[in-house]
Amino acid sequence: MSEKASAIAYPIQGLIKYHGLRDERLRLPFHDSISVCTAPIHTHTTVRFGQDGDAARIDGMPVPERDMERIKDVIDPMRAEAGVSSGMRMESRNDFRSNIGLGASASGFAALAVAAAAALGLEISLEEISRFARRGAGSAARAVTGGFSRWYAGTGDLDSISRSIPYPEDLDLAILVALVPAHKFTDAAHKDVLTSPFFKARLEYVPTVLDRMEGAIRSGDVREIGRLAEADTLLLHGITMTGADEMVLWRPETVSVILEVQAMRREGIPCYFSIDTGATVYVNTDRENLPAVRRRVAALGLDTLTCSVGGEARTVPDHLF
Amino acid sequence: MSEKASAIAYPIQGLIKYHGLRDERLRLPFHDSISVCTAPIHTHTTVRFGQDGDAARIDGMPVPERDMERIKDVIDPMRAEAGVSSGMRMESRNDFRSNIGLGASASGFAALAVAAAAALGLEISLEEISRFARRGAGSAARAVTGGFSRWYAGTGDLDSISRSIPYPEDLDLAILVALVPAHKFTDAAHKDVLTSPFFKARLEYVPTVLDRMEGAIRSGDVREIGRLAEADTLLLHGITMTGADEMVLWRPETVSVILEVQAMRREGIPCYFSIDTGATVYVNTDRENLPAVRRRVAALGLDTLTCSVGGEARTVPDHLF
Known part of the structure; x- marks a missing residue:
């Protein structure tokens, strides 16, 4: 059929x-x-x-x-x-x-x-x-x-x-994922954010950075991509934790990675953290600095995963049944 | 003279x-x-x-x-x-x-x-x-x-x-301090917060809770004091970390205490965290629950200090020279 x-x-x-x-x-x-x-x-x-x-x-x-x-x-x-x-x-x-x-x-x-x-x-x-x-x-x-x-x-x-x-084509983005296991509550978070006193302020802020982010992507400016994503991360979590449910999604390990990224940057290593609605941290950097970033994050005792930019969803000939 | x-x-x-x-x-x-x-x-x-x-x-x-x-x-x-x-x-x-x-x-x-x-x-x-x-x-x-x-x-x-x-006189507040050493940048923070997109929203929020907090104090409602202080803590740090300097003042231990306090509360122990412009956590509770709270926080490997309400500044007859 x-x-x-x-x-x-x-x-x-x-x-x-x-x-x-x-x-x-x-x-x-x-x-x-x-x-x-x-x-x-x-x-x-x-x-x-x-x-x-x-x-x-x-x-x-x-x-x-x-x-x-x-x-x-x-x-x-x-x-x-x-x-x-x-x-x-x-x-x-x-x-x-x-x-x-x-x-x-x-x-x-x-x-x-x-x-x-x-x-x-x-x-x-x-x-x-x-x-x-x-x-x-x-x-x-x-x-x-x-x-x-x-x-x-x-x-x-x-x-x-x-x-x-x-x-x-030569955009030089390497993504290190620092895995921090924690149950995610994405759906609950989408509801709860509406109760944060900060929600309206972010609604006003986001339109001012969308085009800057798109511009950074089109021009391949990896550092600007990282900078903007990091700033947006803090805004997002600033809202999540100030909703009625006070959803603190970070874990101690999340903060370890944040502080390590800030330390690396002070030392001249270009890298930026980014955290979705959870505890796991993405560290955006370039291919040259990836090994150093991976060493530093692994030294915190965390499992890591290295990613690059993935393409569009596509059909494949292999079937699972 | x-x-x-x-x-x-x-x-x-x-x-x-x-x-x-x-x-x-x-x-x-x-x-x-x-x-x-x-x-x-x-x-x-x-x-x-x-x-x-x-x-x-x-x-x-x-x-x-x-x-x-x-x-x-x-x-x-x-x-x-x-x-x-x-x-x-x-x-x-x-x-x-x-x-x-x-x-x-x-x-x-x-x-x-x-x-x-x-x-x-x-x-x-x-x-x-x-x-x-x-x-x-x-x-x-x-x-x-x-x-x-x-x-x-x-x-x-x-x-x-x-x-x-x-x-x-019988206000039943016990304060457990979970010491998390970290350099403080209070003065820098007072400048940087002005750059947070959330600052204005908190300025609008604070007047709505000042009288509620004062009322909770006057009536000796320790849980309401704790609740309001905890909510204000998250707003404060939500602002601190979204200023231009992205001051993440928490340390991994800070988040450990936050999560432990939330866990205790789910178990029915009334306690609330409060964090000033730094990493150390105050846990506000009552005298009956203080020993349990202290045990749980100490089990995280942190030094603790137990405080009660201190009086006004006053002259004393003992001189240091």
Whole structure:
């Protein structure tokens, strides 16, 4: 009945991060956001329609009901567009630990949307697909278009999409991930930030840096990318911890890395921290300084992962079932 | 020529903290602030006028020039008021480690101002003295009037003074201090906060909680005091880290205590963290829960100190020279 299709997608590091939703169901954000995909870690997903009911497994485990709802938020509108009403089987695998501050939901829903589009025979662009992926997780929109991407807040469901930002081929960005395991509460955080006395101030601030970040990406200015992402990180966490729930997402190790990055910079090593809605720290630097940065962060006793810029989500011929 | 006079004063824990100065020379703040003095730790200071030039020693060491300037900011106007022009000798001792997040400059300038007033024969109230102490360190105004005190921003030098807030005799507040050594940059912080995109939002927020905090003190509601101080702490540090200098004042141990306090609260132990412009954490609780809180914080490997509410600065008959 339906073709089996598979896709892979990379998780993302937020650069100008998004926080808070003005429409929770459609996942429409308050402002644009920009991120970079982190390769080689990725999600690999296979889907096939044509069965009774939907069934989904991630890393070999049936997904909990809440996650199934989010999966349906993505595929129901795609099924409607394709005129398909049968159930979907999905198998998905991450080659990295999920729920430790890496963007697993971004890569997961991006891979799902791209695979589903192929399986349903929908001939639509990645920007179109990003619109569907967005409903699973906002960041997934940016993981669909890959590389450096800007998710436009838009005015509604139709124009809240992601577009990739062109960047120089020789852009010299190396990303060291300092893994700090801690349970993530991204969805709760998106609600709670609205209660912070600082939220409005960040809404006013973000538009002033989006174009600066896009400019830094287009011109390949890695230090400026790092500087802007670091400043935005502190604003984001300044809001998270001042909401009604006082969500302090950092762990002691998070602060160790922050202080070490600041120390390295005082010593002349160009590197910048960036933390999404969690405890894990991305350290943005260049390839020349990566070994030194990795040594210093590893010396803090933390597991590290080295990433470079990952491309757009794409179909692959390898199927998981 | 002049009487020798000595005084002691207690450091303070900010409850609704002050941050930023609208007049740096006179140390006039943007808004009122409220703190509690922490006994038994204290500063003991002896002063005598009548010599050539000023000489000051703290904990046996001559003070650096910058500190001498601040001492003169306090005693010059007092000398003028008393019609005295001779030099002052000052000896001061802290019975606690200074510059680790405890309010040593508050207790230091409070003890200085009270001792100097006595040595100069100035018959003025503590509220009047707080006006002079303020010029050394804003928090010193509150350490002069002691107990729980509110420093009124005022409109200028004359009415920017501190007044104590009456509280029930049986107010059940126990303060556990979790010592986290880290160099403090209070003065730099007061300048840098003005550059945070969040600063204006806190200026708008603070007036809404000052009277609530004062009400909680007057009625002896220790949990409400703790709650409000904790919320204000996160706002303060949310601002400090988002200024141009990105001053992350926390250390890994600071976050350990924050998370432990949140965990204890989930378990039903009423306790609240509070952090001034530094890394050391105050944990506000009641006497019944103090032993449990102390055990849990000590288990994190941190030195602790137990404090109760300290009184106003006062002259004492014991002289240091």
